[in-house]
Amino acid sequence: MPVELIVTIAALVVSWLVFTALLKLAKTTFTTAIAIAAIVLVLQLLFGIGPQQLLNHIVQLPQTLWHLVSGQ
16 A cells, blocks of 8 residues: 555545534534523523623622632
């Protein structure tokens, strides 16, 4: 078997693995984005909590957890 054929087959296999990994990453990203959008929409419609309020609480979350753990 010529070396060029082996390298070509290996390149095809590696390219296929990278392509499928990128497809899985894109699918995961899209699914996560849809889930986040759905959560924000439900919070907005049912409870009147806007995206900015949610973001503020996410930013303050480490401080809140620290207060819970340290007992302050």
